Amino acid sequence: MMNYKTGKEDESMFEINRNYLKLPGNYLFSTIAKKVAEYQEANKEKEIIRLGIGDVTRPLAPAILEAMHKAVDEMGCAETFRGYAPEQGYQFLRTVIAKNDYQDRGCRIEADEIFISDGAKCDSGNIQEIFAKNNKIAVCDPVYPVYVDTNVMAGRTGKFDQKTGKFDDVIYMPCTRENHFVPELPKETPDIIYLCFPNNPTGEVITKEELQRWVDYANKVGAVIIYDAAYEAYITQEHIPHSIYECEGARTCAIELRSFSKNAGFTGVRLGFTVVPKEINRDGVSLHSLWFRRQGTKYNGTPYIVQRAGEAVYSEKGKAQLREQIGYYQENAKMIYKGLKDTGYTVYGGVNSPYVWMKTPGTKTSWEFFDTLLHEANVVGTPGSGFGPCGEGYFRLTAFGTHENTKKAIERIKNM
Numbered sequence: 001m002m003n004y005k006t007g008k009e010d011e012s013m014f015e016i017n018r019n020y021l022k023l024p025g026n027y028l029f030s031t032i033a034k035k036v037a038e039y040q041e042a043n044k045e046k047e048i049i050r051l052g053i054g055d056v057t058r059p060l061a062p063a064i065l066e067a068m069h070k071a072v073d074e075m076g077c078a079e080t081f082r083g084y085a086p087e088q089g090y091q092f093l094r095t096v097i098a099k100n101d102y103q104d105r106g107c108r109i110e111a112d113e114i115f116i117s118d119g120a121k122c123d124s125g126n127i128q129e130i131f132a133k134n135n136k137i138a139v140c141d142p143v144y145p146v147y148v149d150t151n152v153m154a155g156r157t158g159k160f161d162q163k164t165g166k167f168d169d170v171i172y173m174p175c176t177r178e179n180h181f182v183p184e185l186p187k188e189t190p191d192i193i194y195l196c197f198p199n200n201p202t203g204e205v206i207t208k209e210e211l212q213r214w215v216d217y218a219n220k221v222g223a224v225i226i227y228d229a230a231y232e233a234y235i236t237q238e239h240i241p242h243s244i245y246e247c248e249g250a251r252t253c254a255i256e257l258r259s260f261s262k263n264a265g266f267t268g269v270r271l272g273f274t275v276v277p278k279e280i281n282r283d284g285v286s287l288h289s290l291w292f293r294r295q296g297t298k299y300n301g302t303p304y305i306v307q308r309a310g311e312a313v314y315s316e317k318g319k320a321q322l323r324e325q326i327g328y329y330q331e332n333a334k335m336i337y338k339g340l341k342d343t344g345y346t347v348y349g350g351v352n353s354p355y356v357w358m359k360t361p362g363t364k365t366s367w368e369f370f371d372t373l374l375h376e377a378n379v380v381g382t383p384g385s386g387f388g389p390c391g392e393g394y395f396r397l398t399a400f401g402t403h404e405n406t407k408k409a410i411e412r413i414k415n416m
C-alpha cells in the first residue's frame with residue numbers, strides 16, 4: 001500500500017493516539033496479584049484473605065433475579081420481545097430512579113435528565129469527550145484513577161513526571177488528614193472538577209455545607225463538576241448528602257455519576273446512570289444535548305433484561321433485600337474500622353462507605369505495609385500510593401469479604 005503523504009510504498013498511514021503512551025503503567029493490581037501468587041506458591045499451606053479489591057461478593061438479591069427471569073421470558077415471546085433499547089434507557093427505569101434517588105430526597109431531577117449506561121466506569125471515562133481538549137481538570141488526590149487516565153488518553157493532561165507521580169497539566173487537590181480528606185478550593189481555576197464522595201479510596205465523605213461551597217465556586221468560575229456518587233448507598237449519617245443536587249445551584253454546574261455495582265451487586269451485570277441536568281450550558285449549547293450524542297448512540301447499550309433488573313432495585317422487596325445486603329458489608333466495614341482502631345492504628349472512612357483507609361504504622365510506605373500484612377497476617381489490602389501521591393503512607397481495606405473472613409483477618413492483624 002502506498003502512503004499518500006510520503007509517496008512511499010509499504011509504509012502504513014495510520015497513526016496511533018500517542019497519548020496512550022503517557023499512561024503510567026497500571027501496575028497496582030497486577031503487582032498485587034503477582035506478589036500474592038509468589039507468596040502462595042512459596043507458602044502453599046497458608047490461607048490468604050483478600051480484602052483488597054473493590055468487587056462485591058454477595059449474590060444478586062431474589063427480587064432482582066425474579067425480574068431478570070421474567071424479562072428473559074419476555075424476550076422469548078413475540079408479543080413481549082424487545083429489540084434496540086431507547087437511546088436514553090427505558091422510561092420505566094428512569095422514572096423510578098428520578099423518584100427514589102432524587103425527587104424523594106427533595107432534588108429537582110426529571111426522568112429525561114437521566115441517561116442509563118453499563119456502569120459508572122464507562123461514563124466517568126466517556127464524559128470527558130463532550131469537553132474541549134484545552135479544558136483543565138482538577139482531581140482529588142488520592143482518588144479512583146479512571147478520571148485522570150481517560151483525560152490522559154484525550155491529551156488533556158500534559159507530561160507525566162516520574163518523580164512527583166503527577167501530570168503537569170492537572171490540578172491535584174490533596175485530600176489529607178489535615179483537611180479531613182475533603183479538598184480545599186484550588187488556587188488555580190479548573191474547568192472540569194472531579195469529586196467523588198463517599199470517596200474511593202479514603203472512604204471519607206463531604207458535608208452538605210462543604211459541597212455547597214464547591215457548587216457555588218463552580219457556578220462562580222464557570223466550571224463543571226463531575227460528581228461520582230457510586231457509593232452513596234453506604235451513607236449512614238443523616239447530614240451527609242447522597243447527591244450533589246441536594247445543593248442549591250447544582251443544576252447549572254454539576255453532572256452526577258451513579259452505579260448499581262456496590263448497592264445491588266451489579267459489578268458483573270453492569271448498570272449505572274449519569275444525570276445531566278438541562279440547565280448546564282456553554283455558548284447556548286446544553287451538555288444534555290451533547291451527551292445525547294455520546295459515541296453516536298442510536299440505541300442504549302444496556303440490555304432490557306438488565307434495565308428490568310435495575311427497576312427491581314427500587315421495588316419494595318428489592319429495597320428491603322438490598323438494605324440487608326448493604327448492611328452486611330457495612331457490618332464488615334465496622335468490624336475492620338473498630339478492630340484496627342482498638343489495635344492502635346489510625347483509621348478513617350468505614351462509617352459511610354465500604355472502604356477503611358488506615359495510616360501505615362511508623363514510617364512504613366504503602367508497599368512495605370502491604371508486604372508486612374501479606375507475610376505476617378496473610379491478608380491482602382491495597383497500597384494507598386496506587387491512588388495518587390497523597391495516598392502514600394496509607395492503606396485501603398475493603399468491606400466486600402465475608403463476615404467470617406473479615407473477622408479472621410482482623411484477628412490476625414491484631415496478633416501481628
Ligand code: PLP
Nearest residue numbers: 119120121144200230259261272
Ligand atoms: N466510581 C468509583 C468511585 C468506583 O470506585 C468504581 C468502582 O470501583 C466505579 C465508579 C465503577 O463503577 P461501575 O462498576 O458502575 O462501572
